[in-house]
Amino acid sequence: MIATAMLLAGATLVPPLLAQPSAKPSAQRPQPKVEVKTADYEFSYSYPVQAAAIPALAAYFEADRARIRASLVKDAADARREAKQDGYNFNPYETAIVWHVVTQTPRLLSLSGSFYGFSGGAHGNIGSDSLVWDKQRRERLKPVALFISPDALWAAIKQPYCQALDAERAKRRGETVGKSSDPFDTCPPLKDLTLLLGSSNRQAINRIGLIADQYVAGPYVEGPYEITLPVTPAVIAAVKPGYRNGFAVGR
16 A cells, blocks of 8 residues: 555545545444455455544545445456356455545645555556545545646646656666656656645645556556655646635745
């Protein structure tokens, strides 16, 4: 699993499937952590107590967990049946999802999600996701929704992000990143990255995190790339006016 929250929290990250459900608050008490192990699969899903304390947000996570587990149960059962029919060994499936608090400011609760899934093959896969809860509007949002447009945000962070990414690539590879059209040498677009909003003081968003999951910026063996950038005046100019006073220039 990848520890996305630590990059931006000040003291010191889930694929599209994590962002689907839109659920009404449940009358049942939220269960922030669930772990299940059977002969067919292992499943774990957790979200922070800060989210559990918000009924609408807890309902979202409860619905998300139920949907993902139902899909896992079906897929694992189908795979076991196919393995038996075709005469090969079945390896239990696994799904593990963990949501962390990145930061909490007076208006926003910023969360990162880490995903691990194994469904046969040589290895499992990991991924990331993020969301923010607007306490004032009582609304769950993707972080990019706080900006005028994805293009406006990208214009403000593309150059420093791409430079930092290439520096980290060179460090891991032991050589300068080549100038080619290979996706693992080029800078991925914002739409392929997980955006995190962080804070060093819990008063304003002053850090931007960008996660390139495996295969986005490099081969599997290089793992995910996590880059943290300070909020700049250019970033603040890209924020929607209604959210601008909740951002501050970082270092």
